[in-house]
Amino acid sequence: MKVTKVAIIGVGLIGGSIGLALKRNFKFKILNSKSLTYRIIGIGRHIEKLKLAKKFGAIDEFTTDFKSGVKDADIVVLASTVDTIVPIFKNIAPYLKPGCIVTDAGSIKAGIVNRISKILPKSVHFVGAHPLAGSEKTGVRFADSDLYKGAAIVITPLKNTPLASIKTISGMWKKMGGRVIMLSPEVHDNLVARTSHLPHILSAALTKIVNNINSKNKAASKLLAGSFKDMTRITDSDSENWAAICFGNMLELNKAINEYIEILKKVKVELNSPKKLEVFFSESKKNRCQLLQ
Amino acid sequence: MKVTKVAIIGVGLIGGSIGLALKRNFKFKILNSKSLTYRIIGIGRHIEKLKLAKKFGAIDEFTTDFKSGVKDADIVVLASTVDTIVPIFKNIAPYLKPGCIVTDAGSIKAGIVNRISKILPKSVHFVGAHPLAGSEKTGVRFADSDLYKGAAIVITPLKNTPLASIKTISGMWKKMGGRVIMLSPEVHDNLVARTSHLPHILSAALTKIVNNINSKNKAASKLLAGSFKDMTRITDSDSENWAAICFGNMLELNKAINEYIEILKKVKVELNSPKKLEVFFSESKKNRCQLLQ
Numbered sequence: 001m002k003v004t005k006v007a008i009i010g011v012g013l014i015g016g017s018i019g020l021a022l023k024r025n026f027k028f029k030i031l032n033s034k035s036l037t038y039r040i041i042g043i044g045r046h047i048e049k050l051k052l053a054k055k056f057g058a059i060d061e062f063t064t065d066f067k068s069g070v071k072d073a074d075i076v077v078l079a080s081t082v083d084t085i086v087p088i089f090k091n092i093a094p095y096l097k098p099g100c101i102v103t104d105a106g107s108i109k110a111g112i113v114n115r116i117s118k119i120l121p122k123s124v125h126f127v128g129a130h131p132l133a134g135s136e137k138t139g140v141r142f143a144d145s146d147l148y149k150g151a152a153i154v155i156t157p158l159k160n161t162p163l164a165s166i167k168t169i170s171g172m173w174k175k176m177g178g179r180v181i182m183l184s185p186e187v188h189d190n191l192v193a194r195t196s197h198l199p200h201i202l203s204a205a206l207t208k209i210v211n212n213i214n215s216k217n218k219a220a221s222k223l224l225a226g227s228f229k230d231m232t233r234i235t236d237s238d239s240e241n242w243a244a245i246c247f248g249n250m251l252e253l254n255k256a257i258n259e260y261i262e263i264l265k266k267v268k269v270e271l272n273s274p275k276k277l278e279v280f281f282s283e284s285k286k287n288r289c290q291l292l293q
Numbered sequence: 294m295k296v297t298k299v300a301i302i303g304v305g306l307i308g309g310s311i312g313l314a315l316k317r318n319f320k321f322k323i324l325n326s327k328s329l330t331y332r333i334i335g336i337g338r339h340i341e342k343l344k345l346a347k348k349f350g351a352i353d354e355f356t357t358d359f360k361s362g363v364k365d366a367d368i369v370v371l372a373s374t375v376d377t378i379v380p381i382f383k384n385i386a387p388y389l390k391p392g393c394i395v396t397d398a399g400s401i402k403a404g405i406v407n408r409i410s411k412i413l414p415k416s417v418h419f420v421g422a423h424p425l426a427g428s429e430k431t432g433v434r435f436a437d438s439d440l441y442k443g444a445a446i447v448i449t450p451l452k453n454t455p456l457a458s459i460k461t462i463s464g465m466w467k468k469m470g471g472r473v474i475m476l477s478p479e480v481h482d483n484l485v486a487r488t489s490h491l492p493h494i495l496s497a498a499l500t501k502i503v504n505n506i507n508s509k510n511k512a513a514s515k516l517l518a519g520s521f522k523d524m525t526r527i528t529d530s531d532s533e534n535w536a537a538i539c540f541g542n543m544l545e546l547n548k549a550i551n552e553y554i555e556i557l558k559k560v561k562v563e564l565n566s567p568k569k570l571e572v573f574f575s576e577s578k579k580n581r582c583q584l585l586q
Binding site for chain 1: 376425426427428444445447472474476480483484485487488489491492493494495496497498499500501502503504505506507510512513514515516517518519520521522523524525526527528529530532533535536537539540543546547549550551552553554556557558560561564565566567568570571573574575576577578580581582583584585586
């Protein structure tokens with residue numbers, strides 16, 4: 001019986017959770033093969049992190065040698081931080097076997113997909129992906145086989161990606177419990193700039209303004225209620241990772257911040273009208289309800 | 294044995310929770326009297342709401358007649374929406390008995406305290422208060438005797454308020470589990486503009502920008518993860534109430550929005566530098582940790 005080999009590069013919260021979720025769905029058929037067994041190999045630079053991932057059951061074996069790690073892989077998942085995905089792909093590309101399907105888990109898509117498409121070997125297929133799941137926690141010790149259950153998974157295939165490869169990657173995420181949505185990389189980046197990336201900036205900016213006032217009057221920190229805690233929870237996310245994500249989506253984020261500033265400027269004008277403020281709040285309340293349906 | 298009478302005007306989430314918390318602390322000594330028993334009277338315009346408050350045990354009796362409701366009260370708590378506090382006080386002031394202490398639970402202080410101080414009868418004392426507790430839920434059915442446990446309670450006495458009255462109101466909130474902080478009304482409004490009022494505007498504005506993009510591409514609503522849900526939870530608050538609060542604190546909120554826009558403009562410039570973005574995120578992360586200590 002053929003053993004299907006899945007290489008996960010980067011076994012932190014995201015990669016580790018993929019490993020756990022795949023291993024839980026043990027009888028998952030990959031590549032339309034008749035194989036019912038597969039093996040997950042974790043690849044990374046830090047031996048200690050890899051050992052931990054194996055201890056937690058997220059991977060079957062591991063190596064710090066990227067070349068040997070990917071050479072027999074049927075599927076390669078690039079689950080490292082967004083700024084490292086393309087450089088890592090560049091390094092491993094010559095060693096990928098024909099028919100290998102590569103996917104990623106990066107929070108930005110256009111920059112990654114367009115650059116990878118230019119250096120993609122003819123015999124290898126790439127299906128970009130972005131699982132909209134995560135946590136402010138980092139590291140494999142927080143990995144969860146249910147992380148992708150019910151989560152939106154955006155996949156962004158290239159125009160010439162074979163349908164079979166799209167189905168394989170799509171099927172892999174569905175098996176992990178995800179809701180797969182296919183979008184172009186550009187539309188993805190346009191949407192997540194507002195639904196995900198902007199909230200991280202707003203959250204950090206709120207922390208900053210409260211810190212500024214607290215440095216003038218220490219009573220401020222005593223007045224922080226649930227609203228501040230909830231709105232700044234994501235400030236606790238990995239700073240380096242989010243810097244790379246925002247940098248990678250800077251054009252759309254720049255537009256999103258401009259749009260947001262325009263909304264705030266309009267609210268400023270409405271501050272002297274309780275009626276207009278009420279419309280602003282009640283419309284947002286209604287919209288939120290519809291958006292989260 | 295003397296029965297101490299507490300009149301609560303407005304028995305929704307805030308007023309109802311005060312009633313429940315006071316009744317739980319049954320042996321609470323009020324006004325330095327030797328009285329160990331007291332009676333809570335709920336006052337409001339809607340008989341159905343008052344009946345519900347009594348059913349839930351938040352009040353002992355009720356009336357829709359404000360005059361008769363307050364005439365024997367030792368303490369009057371104005372727990373209605375911020376825009377109604379001063380008009381209600383104006384109506385009840387002639388009927389308050391000498392020595393009566395009036396407090397409120399409004400989220401803004403300068404506008405309320407300054408206007409009440411001008412119409413305060415000589416024999417009555419006023420100690421403004423703002424419990425920093427609440428929920429996006431409204432109505433007495435969500436009232437909770439633990440709502441004020443651990444919550445910051447800002448009290449804003451007038452310059453000539455007798456110390457005994459300050460101690461009574463301060464003691465009442467402490468008995469309900471609150472952490473009492475004394476501030477001037479102006480400092481209170483300056484701080485909460487940034488710690489509480491601005492977050493409500495930011496939350497509604499985030500909902501608006503996401504709704505705008507979703508009206509162009511319905512995929513947006515499918516991409517909403519935990520960050521959006523958490524950051525917009527407070528959008529579900531009572532719109533009329535929050536419109537009145539923001540209107541009541543418009544000067545400080547206007548400044549706070551300007552400061553926030555300046556932070557966003559600085560972030561826009563930093564979007565092309567992963568290093569600077571990382572400093573922005575990591576400083577916010579560190580500051581949040583310190584602020585919530």
